[in-house]
Amino acid sequence: MEHLGLVAGMFDKLGIGELLDEVMV
DSSP, X not given: OHHHHHHHXXXXXXXXXXXXXXXXX
């Protein structure tokens, strides 16, 4: 799922990568 990676990168740019990480757990 490369699409997911792109989304994660965008979220990380916004500074909420950690939040996404918690949701992905």
